[in-house]
Structure formats: C-alpha cells, structure tokens
Amino acid sequence: MKDVELLVVGGGPAGLSAAASAAEAGVNVLLCDRSFRLGGQLIKQTHKFFGSEKQHAKTRGFRIAAELEASLAVPGNPAETWTEATVVGLYPDRVAGVLHRDRYEKMRFRACVLCPGAGERYLAFENNDLPGIVGAGAVQTLMNVHGVLPGKKVVMVGSGNIGLIVAYQLLQAGVRVEAVLEASPKIGGYKVHAAKLARLGIPIRTQTSVLRAEGSDHVERVVVSALDSAWNPVPGTEETIECDAVCVAVGLTPLHQLAAMAGAEMKYVPELGGMVPLLDSARETSVPGLFCAGDASGIEEASAAIVGGRLAGLSAARYLGKPHPEDSRLREDLTTQLRILRSGPFGAKIRAGAAKAEVERHA
Numbered sequence: 001m002k003d004v005e006l007l008v009v010g011g012g013p014a015g016l017s018a019a020a021s022a023a024e025a026g027v028n029v030l031l032c033d034r035s036f037r038l039g040g041q042l043i044k045q046t047h048k049f050f051g052s053e054k055q056h057a058k059t060r061g062f063r064i065a066a067e068l069e070a071s072l073a074v075p076g077n078p079a080e081t082w083t084e085a086t087v088v089g090l091y092p093d094r095v096a097g098v099l100h101r102d103r104y105e106k107m108r109f110r111a112c113v114l115c116p117g118a119g120e121r122y123l124a125f126e127n128n129d130l131p132g133i134v135g136a137g138a139v140q141t142l143m144n145v146h147g148v149l150p151g152k153k154v155v156m157v158g159s160g161n162i163g164l165i166v167a168y169q170l171l172q173a174g175v176r177v178e179a180v181l182e183a184s185p186k187i188g189g190y191k192v193h194a195a196k197l198a199r200l201g202i203p204i205r206t207q208t209s210v211l212r213a214e215g216s217d218h219v220e221r222v223v224v225s226a227l228d229s230a231w232n233p234v235p236g237t238e239e240t241i242e243c244d245a246v247c248v249a250v251g252l253t254p255l256h257q258l259a260a261m262a263g264a265e266m267k268y269v270p271e272l273g274g275m276v277p278l279l280d281s282a283r284e285t286s287v288p289g290l291f292c293a294g295d296a297s298g299i300e301e302a303s304a305a306i307v308g309g310r311l312a313g314l315s316a317a318r319y320l321g322k323p324h325p326e327d328s329r330l331r332e333d334l335t336t337q338l339r340i341l342r343s344g345p346f347g348a349k350i351r352a353g354a355a356k357a358e359v360e361r362h363a
Helices: 013-024 040-044 061-070 136-145 161-172 191-199 257-261 302-319 327-341 345-357
Strands: 002-009 029-032 080-082 085-091 095-100 103-114 118-120 133-135 153-157 176-182 204-206 208-214 221-226 239-242 245-248 252-254 266-269 274-277 290-292
Touching: 002 013, 002 085, 002 302, 013 029, 013 040, 013 061, 013 103, 013 302, 029 085, 040 061, 040 136, 061 302, 085 257, 103 302, 118 136, 133 136, 136 161, 136 245, 153 161, 153 208, 161 176, 161 191, 161 245, 176 208, 176 239, 191 204, 252 274, 257 274, 266 345, 290 302, 302 327
Parallel strands: 002 029, 002 103, 029 080, 103 290, 133 245, 153 176, 153 245, 176 204
Antiparallel strands: 085 095, 095 103, 118 252, 208 221, 221 239, 266 274
C-alpha cells in the first residue's frame, strides 16, 4: 500500500490549483486524474476568460490548463501526478482505491482534497438516445481536443454560457447552427455571448424545447414546441427542424459520490446543482482532513474553481501542520477574489447556495 501525505482527486482547475498551493507549502502531493491529460474542462475551452489578471483574464482555457500544470513544478517539492488514474473508492479509514491504467492501487493518505468536477445533465424527450444527441462537454471534446465535428447541422438545447459558447465554437468550425432553444423565458448566459450569435443570424428561441427526436439509425430532425408559463408544450406550436446532431447544454451536476462514500455530511442544494458536501470557510467537510473544491462543491465558473482550489490546498497544508509561509495573506486575498467573482446579479444564485452549504467550524 502506498502512503501519501496529500491526495488530490481530479486534475481540473480546482485540483491543479489545490495541488500547487499545498506543494508550495512543502506538502508531498499526489494528484490523480482519470484522463490521459491534465486540465479537466479547460483543455477543451478555446475562448478567452473574463475576470481579473489573477483569474487568467484574456487567456484561452487550454492555455490556462498549461499554466496551472506548470505551477505544479514547485522548486524542491514538485507535486507527483498520475494520469489515467481513476479514484474508484474513498473510505473512512483514509484509504483510497485507484485504478491506475491497468493496475489497481491502494493508498493511505493523511489528507485529501476532492476535485472530481461534475457530470452533464441530460434532457428527457422521446428518442433522446439516438446517435448524434450529445452533451455540450462531449461536443467540445470532439471538436477542440480530437478535431472531430459532431455533425453538419446542429440544434443547441440550452442558452447558458456553455450552450452559447459551444454554439459559437460550432460556427467557427464551419458547422451550421440551426437554432438555440431555451425553455426559460430568458436567455441564461451572458448577453455578450448571445449578442455574438445574434449578429451572425442564429435564432435564440426562448420558452421552446424539444418534444422528440426522429431518425432511423441517427438523429435526422427534432420536433420542437413552445412552452407555456407552467413549462408545458403548447398544442399547435409543433415545428420540425432538420439536423444531424443535437447538443444538449442544460447544466451540470456535482460528482458527489466520493465525498459521500468517505462519510462527509451531504445536502441537496439546487442552487449548486445537486448533492454537495457541507463545507466550512476552510473548504473542509465534516470529515477532518477531507476538503473539497471546484464543481464537486457546487457548479460555478472555472475562475471560481481555481480560487477555491487554492484555498483548499492552503487549508490542507495547514491541517497537515505545514502552513504556507504566506497563509494569512493568501487566504485573505483568495477569499476576496471569491467574493468578487460571486458578486452581482449572476452570482446571486451561487451566493444563496453557498450559504446553504456552509457550516461554521473554523474561525
């Protein structure tokens, strides 16, 4: 059995940031990620980030992934990384089971930061299992990682930031976007993203959703309908849109299973996307030495995942008796950054959810 001082689960923005913070403090870190490449969602994001310089503003997502991975090379104490390493079990006796490529490994850890991310939600409609109906994250992986187009004519379902950004990326790749459908009365994402699509003549149809997909061995068309105020289809408004792919971007749900398996106190918080572990201001769960950051603790932007990951890494180092030399200053700065990221009308939902999922254990 391998002994690990700090185990970080997940190599996305939160996990990379947590590992770097802890390694800077002198902690021996092992980061495990199930993919063949570190970076998580960032490696498929070609758009430039908003925010401040501290959150990598004006930098494309895949470049941010490279910068965060480079930050793990701490002089004198680099973090160890395992790719193609899926943590399949996390037990209350501080033992983790890891499927590393074709070998099953057991490891004993003193502390752990959970950053496994989130899974895509899917929409229930008739024939939603036809080939060609895929999630937005899968579309980004196909196009931006592997260079494969999902289709020639796509219907986007969902107008949140992910849906709007992926729709624009599809257009850039030469794919025809027939329409963006949104069940809500209002567009869910930033106006700047919606405006780019509008200028290119892409219709964004609110209070509209998919009734069914049609096709023989793959999707060939979708039948859509207007929705009333109770979200029910309006009879007589059915319309057929020809397409060979449907991209579903209706949100994410936190991957909470490992936290629950380890015995952390959990709570369903709809504002955060589903089940999440209760955390204190140090991002520690109810299990001492078990921390959580990123989408596994609530669905937010990648910028917030980076900041939350650094906080969790600092807290793990302090728990292990190796506080970062600038712990207080960094913690105050990161807390301020997180507050700013969650400010404004778009952050109201996150603020409400975070308040429900936060407990007081640390001063």
